[in-house]
Amino acid sequence: MNLNTFNNRGNRPTKSGFGEGLLEAGKRNPLVMAIGADITSSVGANLFAEAFPDRFISIGIAEQNGMGIATGLALEGKIPVFSTYGVFAAHRAADQIRVSVCYNNVHVIIGGAHAGVSVGPDGATHQALEDLAVMRVLPNMTVLSPCDATQTKLATIAAIEQCHGPVYIRFGREPMPDFTDDSKPYAIGKADTLRQGSDLTIAATGHLVWEALMASETLQSLGISAQVLNIHTIKPLDKETILRAARETGAIITAEEHQIAGGLGGAIAELVAGNLPVPMEFIGMNNRFGESGKAENLMEIFGMKSSMIVKKSLLLVERKINNK
Amino acid sequence: MAQMKAGSREALPRIAAEIRQSVIESLAEAGSGHLGGSLGLADVFTALYFSMLKHDPAFPQWPERDRLVLSIGHVAPVLYATLAHAGYFPVEELLTLRKFGSRLQGHPGRNHGLPGLELSAGSLGQGLPVAVGMAIAGKSDQKSHTVYAILGDGELQEGSVWEAAMAAAHHHLDNLVAIVDRNGVQIDGKTEEVMQLEPLTDKWQSFGWQVFSCNGHDFDSILNALHSAVTAPGRPSVIIAHTVMGKGVKSIEGNYQWHGKVPTKEQAVDFIRELYPQKPGLQ
Numbered sequence: 001m002n003l004n005t006f007n008n009r010g011n012r013p014t015k016s017g018f019g020e021g022l023l024e025a026g027k028r029n030p031l032v033m034a035i036g037a038d039i040t041s042s043v044g045a046n047l048f049a050e051a052f053p054d055r056f057i058s059i060g061i062a063e064q065n066g067m068g069i070a071t072g073l074a075l076e077g078k079i080p081v082f083s084t085y086g087v088f089a090a091h092r093a094a095d096q097i098r099v100s101v102c103y104n105n106v107h108v109i110i111g112g113a114h115a116g117v118s119v120g121p122d123g124a125t126h127q128a129l130e131d132l133a134v135m136r137v138l139p140n141m142t143v144l145s146p147c148d149a150t151q152t153k154l155a156t157i158a159a160i161e162q163c164h165g166p167v168y169i170r171f172g173r174e175p176m177p178d179f180t181d182d183s184k185p186y187a188i189g190k191a192d193t194l195r196q197g198s199d200l201t202i203a204a205t206g207h208l209v210w211e212a213l214m215a216s217e218t219l220q221s222l223g224i225s226a227q228v229l230n231i232h233t234i235k236p237l238d239k240e241t242i243l244r245a246a247r248e249t250g251a252i253i254t255a256e257e258h259q260i261a262g263g264l265g266g267a268i269a270e271l272v273a274g275n276l277p278v279p280m281e282f283i284g285m286n287n288r289f290g291e292s293g294k295a296e297n298l299m300e301i302f303g304m305k306s307s308m309i310v311k312k313s314l315l316l317v318e319r320k321i322n323n324k
Numbered sequence: 325m326a327q328m329k330a331g332s333r334e335a336l337p338r339i340a341a342e343i344r345q346s347v348i349e350s351l352a353e354a355g356s357g358h359l360g361g362s363l364g365l366a367d368v369f370t371a372l373y374f375s376m377l378k379h380d381p382a383f384p385q386w387p388e389r390d391r392l393v394l395s396i397g398h399v400a401p402v403l404y405a406t407l408a409h410a411g412y413f414p415v416e417e418l419l420t421l422r423k424f425g426s427r428l429q430g431h432p433g434r435n436h437g438l439p440g441l442e443l444s445a446g447s448l449g450q451g452l453p454v455a456v457g458m459a460i461a462g463k464s465d466q467k468s469h470t471v472y473a474i475l476g477d478g479e480l481q482e483g484s485v486w487e488a489a490m491a492a493a494h495h496h497l498d499n500l501v502a503i504v505d506r507n508g509v510q511i512d513g514k515t516e517e518v519m520q521l522e523p524l525t526d527k528w529q530s531f532g533w534q535v536f537s538c539n540g541h542d543f544d545s546i547l548n549a550l551h552s553a554v555t556a557p558g559r560p561s562v563i564i565a566h567t568v569m570g571k572g573v574k575s576i577e578g579n580y581q582w583h584g585k586v587p588t589k590e591q592a593v594d595f596i597r598e599l600y601p602q603k604p605g606l607q
Contacts, residue, residue, distance in 0.1 A: 057495075059491055064449070064453065064483075065453045065456070065484055066453075068450055068451075069488075069491065072453070072454040075442070075457070080457075095450075096450055099450060103444045104435075104444045
């Protein structure tokens with residue numbers, strides 16, 4: 001594989017993909033409505049709000065109320081999309097998502113914006129690093145974490161048009177490489193095998209999928225064959241693909257812009273430990289909050305760039321060999 | 325679809341007594357639950373389901389029906405008893421309350437299939453936001469039904485209630501009627517000692533709501549307030565229904581300790597006798 005097979009068409013924030021997907025789904029289905037909690041543009045819902053003002057409901061800074069309103073709309077047959085920052089969805093409105101949305105099992109799409117440390121200068125309060133852990137543990141919830149703007153658009157449309165219950169879709173603020181092939185249909189629950197490999201598997205999500213691809217290039221030059229998986233659906237996890245990769249490579253390193261505990265790493269560790277235990281390494285935030293800085297620097301400092309994936313992959317391969 | 329015919333005004337007290345009896349029996353059989361609030365709301369529920377609400381027990385999903393969201397999920401026993409007596413499901417099923425496999429969950433759970441439930445609820449503060457969402461959908465579709473939300477007075481201590489109240493006024497939801505069960509008590513004691521709610525009418529008014537008040541145990545008072553609330557244009561309405569916890573069973577009326585308590589089967593027999601003070605046959 002050559003990274004040139006993955007062509008960066010130019011950096012774009014994944015939130016733009018969400019906004020475009022919401023608009024397109026809204027054009028196709030008059031039942032789609034959007035709820036705005038004062039940060040409409042920041043979370044990518046402005047295109048929809050401008051196109052369909054009658055279907056956009058302004059609720060102000062009131063996320064708990066927003067989830068309840070979304071539930072009421074869904075019970076009446078509408079398809080509400082409520083986007084706010086991931087930190088507020090996952091934590092402030094957690095009870096409402098648990099009881100009103102998930103226990104009632106209503107078709108509500110929750111956009112979790114400002115994922116990860118790449119949020120940048122706003123700092124810890126606004127950097128969502130625990131949202132995957134909170135959302136994936138809720139019954140009836142589908143959790144999507146697309147890797148670039150193109151995939152985010154497809155994932156948003158799929159969430160609106162194909163799902164029947166609650167969906168949480170996570171996306172970011174910073175312009176990031178846009179490289180996936182939009183001619184391929186987006187399949188919820190079906191991980192993308194971006195690169196075949198035999199020495200280890202890098203299972204990445206969100207912004208770290210591009211980092212994983214770059215890491216696999218570097219590893220290739222070091223004589224190590226890394227399989228790369230884009231886990232764009234955290235729940236339901238693609239057990240078949242992940243266990244196949246575990247079997248084929250015997251080692252898995254996960255990579256996410258999220259706490260190491262409870263997110264993608266945790267989900268894969270649970271699956272693998274229970275079915276096909278292999279040595280694992282985890283790329284992510286190590287049990288601390290983020291802080292202010294430039295997106296690129298923060299990802300570097302908190303060990304979320306390809307260099308750290310390479311470093312830990314080498315450790316992982318060594319552990320794998322020593323275990324034999 | 326034939327809408328359920330409004331009962332005669334004279335029949336309402338008898339129906340309310342039957343609902344109270346069912347509440348007492350179902351809770352005694354269940355062995356746990358919330359007696360006080362359930363009894364306290366029996367008259368309001370009777371007035372709603374047997375006189376005021378546009379609904380059809382044979383067609384629970386009737387699109388033109390009025391919606392009733394029970395935000396205080398713990399008084400499910402009075403909702404269940406009312407639905408049963410209205411014909412949504414057999415009265416005998418009330419004795420399955422809180423048992424494993426029952427459609428009558430401790431707090432309403434739609435996923436168990438009981439007809440007539442608009443919302444699975446039980447965590448306080450969530451019902452009014454949902455009712456607001458329903459009302460917004462109703463306005464958007466230019467429907468003529470009303471959305472009712474039943475709230476507790478202690479529940480008004482939850483901030484999310486006021487987020488919803490603000491939104492309802494902002495969006496001019498005059499198809500929304502909230503009913504507050506103002507019994508003045510909660511688990512830790514009197515509401516005004518636990519966390520002061522007064523001046524309550526002022527609070528709702530300042531949030532842009534039309535406020536009505538009624539004696540929650542006087543059918544004329546309840547129905548007058550309901551009719552006024554439903555016709556008030558341009559703003560959402562709230563009815564502060566003054567009730568007594570445990571109403572109907574004199575020996576426990578007003579006693580907040582019966583919020584989360586149920587009678588033993590022996591006590592249930594006595595309580596039911598108290599419901600019918602003029603009925604010598606039950607001695």
